[in-house]
Amino acid sequence: MDGSLRILLVSCALVSMLVSSSAQTCGSYTFSNNNLYTSCTDLSELGSFIHWTRHTNGTLEIAYRQPDFSSTNWIAWAINLNSTGMVGAQSLVAYVNSSAPYAYTSPVSSYSTTLAPGSLSFSVPKIEAENSNGEMIIYATLELSSSLTTVNQVWQEGPLSGGTPGTHSTTGEHVQSMGTLDLLSGQTSTGGSATSSRVRRRNIHGVLNVVSWGTLMPLGAMIARYMKVFQAADPAWFYLHVACQSSGYIVGVAGWATGIKLGSDSSTVQYDTHRNVGITLFCLGTLQLFALLLRPNKDHKYRLYWNIYHHAIGYCIIILSIFNIFEGFDILDPEEKWKRAYIGILIFLGFFAIMLEAATWYIVIKRKRESSEKYPQNGNGVNGVNGHGARTVV
Ligand SMILES: *[C@@H]1O[C@H](CO)[C@@H](O)[C@H](O)[C@H]1NC(C)=O
Ligand SMILES: *[C@@H]1O[C@H](CO)[C@@H](O)[C@H](O)[C@H]1NC(C)=O
Ligand SMILES: *[C@@H]1O[C@H](CO)[C@@H](O)[C@H](O)[C@H]1NC(C)=O
Numbered sequence: 001m002d003g004s005l006r007i008l009l010v011s012c013a014l015v016s017m018l019v020s021s022s023a024q025t026c027g028s029y030t031f032s033n034n035n036l037y038t039s040c041t042d043l044s045e046l047g048s049f050i051h052w053t054r055h056t057n058g059t060l061e062i063a064y065r066q067p068d069f070s071s072t073n074w075i076a077w078a079i080n081l082n083s084t085g086m087v088g089a090q091s092l093v094a095y096v097n098s099s100a101p102y103a104y105t106s107p108v109s110s111y112s113t114t115l116a117p118g119s120l121s122f123s124v125p126k127i128e129a130e131n132s133n134g135e136m137i138i139y140a141t142l143e144l145s146s147s148l149t150t151v152n153q154v155w156q157e158g159p160l161s162g163g164t165p166g167t168h169s170t171t172g173e174h175v176q177s178m179g180t181l182d183l184l185s186g187q188t189s190t191g192g193s194a195t196s197s198r199v200r201r202r203n204i205h206g207v208l209n210v211v212s213w214g215t216l217m218p219l220g221a222m223i224a225r226y227m228k229v230f231q232a233a234d235p236a237w238f239y240l241h242v243a244c245q246s247s248g249y250i251v252g253v254a255g256w257a258t259g260i261k262l263g264s265d266s267s268t269v270q271y272d273t274h275r276n277v278g279i280t281l282f283c284l285g286t287l288q289l290f291a292l293l294l295r296p297n298k299d300h301k302y303r304l305y306w307n308i309y310h311h312a313i314g315y316c317i318i319i320l321s322i323f324n325i326f327e328g329f330d331i332l333d334p335e336e337k338w339k340r341a342y343i344g345i346l347i348f349l350g351f352f353a354i355m356l357e358a359a360t361w362y363i364v365i366k367r368k369r370e371s372s373e374k375y376p377q378n379g380n381g382v383n384g385v386n387g388h389g390a391r392t393v394v
Contacts, residue, residue: 208255220244
């Protein structure tokens with residue numbers, strides 16, 4: 001099975017690419033106005049950076065940088081004193097209005113905010129924005145309490161709508177861009193351990209399901225369909241099929257469980273379609289497992305009905321799995337390369353399926369012709385000689 005080996009290698013490459021991430025550092029950056037900050041950190045999402053200096057009286061000077069800025073977007077960085085996430089965020093917002101960069105403060109009191117200007121719960125004596133070389137920077141001075149050494153931060157980017165901030169995307173990095181910021185630590189750290197562990201869990205969920213439901217299951221179905229035409233591969237195909245489907249099922253249940261856990265942990269956004277299709281898949285997969293245990297004998301009169309049922313559910317699972325993996329890609333919103341890698345796997349499997357389908361039909365028709373030459377009176381062709389050919393085209 002040289003094909004399955006290659007798929008295994010591709011899957012391993014996928015996992016290792018997800019685990020390693022490209023590091024970017026804020027420490028070497030020079031501001032055009034020669035501002036200096038004692039600390040900075042690469043934020044874990046949206047490719048932005050926060051630089052700051054904390055004075056012992058609690059005053060905080062910050063520079064929030066978005067290097068990959070489009071002038072049709074707005075950016076915001078906020079600290080949330082009483083809670084985490086968006087509601088309660090004391091925000092610094094900036095965008096380009098009438099071709100000049102414009103920055104202001106906005107307290108966020110609900111998810112339906114329009115980020116209207118307003119004063120924050122602490123005073124902000126200075127706030128300005130700079131837009132140059134495709135980069136947008138917010139400079140601000142925040143007068144915080146001197147006892148505050150760790151704050152909850154949240155940052156965001158969204159499109160302008162009618163010249164003012166419009167609703168930001170609610171998928172991928174846009175719902176993960178929050179965490180805590182240790183104002184005292186001079187060294188760089190990521191957005192927050194709770195956030196990055198959630199990102200890691202979502203990635204693990206994705207990889208487990210792409211490998212199991214998305215790759216092993218269709219591969220196992222192909223083994224059953226295309227290997228059993230060869231008498232020599234009987235009963236090897238059956239054991240390979242069972243091995244593929246049951247390992248796919250075990251990994252798939254692990255992937256499914258991580259998904260259910262992620263769904264129950266997420267208090268803000270619910271992905272109903274993805275979740276419902278996932279639960280349906282788990283039920284159908286479990287049904288297939290019982291179908292294996294309860295299958296009637298080859299010569300049993302109900303075997304034909306069992307075959308129809310087993311195939312129908314099997315194809316249903318494959319179609320729903322692929323659909324749900326693409327739903328998952330939309331939610332997780334990973335770099336384009338992951339989606340392309342999976343499309344590559346599908347093209348690879350699809351190409352082999354088409355080639356093998358053609359080969360199978362060729363063999364079956366040839367066998368039929370040979371047998372009708374041998375036994376011209378036997379109109380039943382293939383079925384009269386052996387059952388292998390007939391079973392392949394159910
Ligand atoms: C806090 O300290 C800094 C630096 O010494 C100073 O510039 C700033 O005015 C002080 N802020 C307040 C509110 O006293
Ligand atoms: C946070 O809580 C404190 C004390 O309960 C309250 O005085 C303050 O207004 C709250 N801040 C915000 C932004 O809601
Ligand atoms: C940008 O627009 C706001 C109103 O939407 C206005 O108050 C502000 O002065 C404008 N800023 C610049 C730099 O044009």
